[in-house]
Amino acid sequence: MKDFYNKLPAIIQDVAVSLAGLKQKRVRYDSYFRQVFSAQLERxxxxxxxxxxxxxxxxxxxxxxxxxxxxxxxxxxxxxxxxxxxxxxxxxxxxxxxxxxxxxxxxxxxxxxxxxxxxxxxxxxxxxxxxxxxxxSKKFDSEQWAVWWRYRARFGIEQWTKCALFSSTPIVPSHETQRFYRANHAYNEYRFSVFHISEKTVSSYVESLNKIKAPWIHGNPSALSLLAKLMLDHNLKLGHTVRWLTIGSENLQDWQEKVLIQVFGTKPIQHYGxxxxxxxxxxxxxxxxxxxxxxxxxxxxxxxxxxxxxxxxxxxxxxxxxxxxxxxxxxxxxxxxxxxxxxxxxxxxxxxxxFTDYITLAGGERVASLAGPFHSTPGLSEAQIYQDHAGALTIRYVPSIDWDNRNLISLEKKLRDRIGNSLPIRFQIVDKVERTPRGKAKLVISDFTPE
Ligand SMILES: [Zn+2]
Structure with missing residues (x-):
């Protein structure tokens, strides 16, 4: 089925996505959902x-x-x-x-x-x-979608507001070279691929966003901040006002928030679920x-x-x-x-x-909550800690325009305050930090298991 879908022309894929959306909309947003939603608003x-x-x-x-x-x-x-x-x-x-x-x-x-x-x-x-x-159960599905729509309603986002969605669901085939979204007309939703965002494709993304002019952008922060950083690097801008920028499915890091505000002109809003x-x-x-x-x-x-x-x-x-x-x-x-x-x-x-975002010291002691040192370091676009088999740490980072190399000294000091001096730390500039297969960036990746 997937192979068949992938071979269809983009415009037919839009139809397929919209028909699936229509079917889902009928089942999910029925009269029972509306009842649950209004009860939640009341509460x-x-x-x-x-x-x-x-x-x-x-x-x-x-x-x-x-x-x-x-x-x-x-x-x-x-x-x-x-x-x-x-x-x-x-x-x-x-x-x-x-x-x-x-x-x-x-x-x-x-x-x-x-x-x-x-x-x-x-x-x-x-x-x-x-x-x-x-x-x-059906009740679970309705309550869950209602709690998410209740949160959006607090900000004035109504159902079926036009949305540019950056989703991990792969609906744009990997071989696509032209148009990096598919339209779900049933939901008024334009589903952009998070897997195709790169130096080469960023102008096409911006061109599409400027054509669609969605007042609402939703996605995971790794994808949206990568897109935002590339837009800055290439001096690309949106031609319309983004009223809402909502993020989900990952924690928003400080450096991501900064670049999102700079590029989209609005503060991202978030929920956890x-x-x-x-x-x-x-x-x-x-x-x-x-x-x-x-x-x-x-x-x-x-x-x-x-x-x-x-x-x-x-x-x-x-x-x-x-x-x-x-x-x-x-x-x-x-x-x-x-x-x-x-x-x-x-x-x-x-x-x-x-809770699994931790590094392990040689004695087996775990150190978590390592985001702080990065949050207080200016000029970072992305960062990630990699711990190798021997326990050594590599800080992979993407510097932004206002980066200053002297920041590394204070960053290392702040990390040392938390983890001590037993592990070597080195720094490495990368184009982007490693993503999971679902396109998310983790703060810590560890291959180390102490004896
Ligand atoms: Zn409040």
Missing amino acids: EKWSEDQSLAFQNLQISHALERAASTPYYSKLFESIGAHWSELCDDKNFKKIPITYKGSVSENPEAFKTRSTFKSDKIISTSGTTGKSLVFPA LMEGVANISQCPNGNLHTDEDFSFVEYIKQEESDNCLIVGTSFCNDAFSLIRYSTGDIATPKEGRCACGRPGRLVSSIDGR
Whole structure:
């Protein structure tokens, strides 16, 4: 099927993409979705107390559902508790954390019932580790899309607003040399390839963007910042105003934000979410990141030897599959206080990357949260830490126009403050940092396993 699609002319591929979009639109955005969406909008006006009461009720439903799965029924038995005894906060925290490995090893054990025809099969790729395949109920799909549209609505982005989308889904064939997007007319969406962005193609990208004139650009920060940097290098500009720049699926690094603002003339807005649906965090117009408390139960669990917290979540909406206290592997820094916008939800000051973004010292000690030194270094377009088999570090970086070589001295010092002096560090200028097969740039790539 893919081979057949790849051989079609671009304009016919647009038709194929649009027809698939139309079919998906009918199923996804039906009357049930609209009902879920308006209920979510209503809950955004709730007081903290109302929000908390709703959350407690959802936690008890989630525990009851979990008790019908082989995995959690056994787990609850092992801690000697009936599901109903685990609803209060203190007992809930006695439930051991569920890791992705246990789920991907035996997903059957997490199913609450047999699969329905209306269930969707979701496959998470994950930049590290194993993939996970699980069923998601119709309710889950609707709640998840509604929570994303609620966040967009806060900024005035309505459904079917014309969007230039930079997506990891490969719908532009790899042999394409002319037009690096395909149109999904059903969604008013122009899906640009993140895999074709280069020195050679950047002018064609800008030409297409200028023809389409989408007020909304959405994509992952690695792709958009690469495009922005190439536009700067080649002195290429957009001929229209971008009203919204939304980013997702990766953490936004400081150097990426700078180049995005410079090129697109607007501050990127962001949310955090994952396919498993155990946690969702959305920005508000005040710039604060709010935990979506009505979507799932999120715990920020403080990690030893670090200021960061691991994001652990319990899903409310998936009737087909249970995840209780599931470790996302992502880290965040919670923030005290409430937001003046009045929306409920605990605040987070930053989402700080994957818990697996760490380097390992010779003694086996791990050092995570290494983005800080790079954020405070001016003139960087991109950076990545590579740790080789022997443990040595190579800092790969892409300098921008205002780069000054003396910055390396202070950067090395800031890194040394965190990792000490035991590992050699060298610096290497590259054209772009290594991407994962899905086109994302990771801060740390490590091939080192100490003895
Ligand atoms: Zn707010």
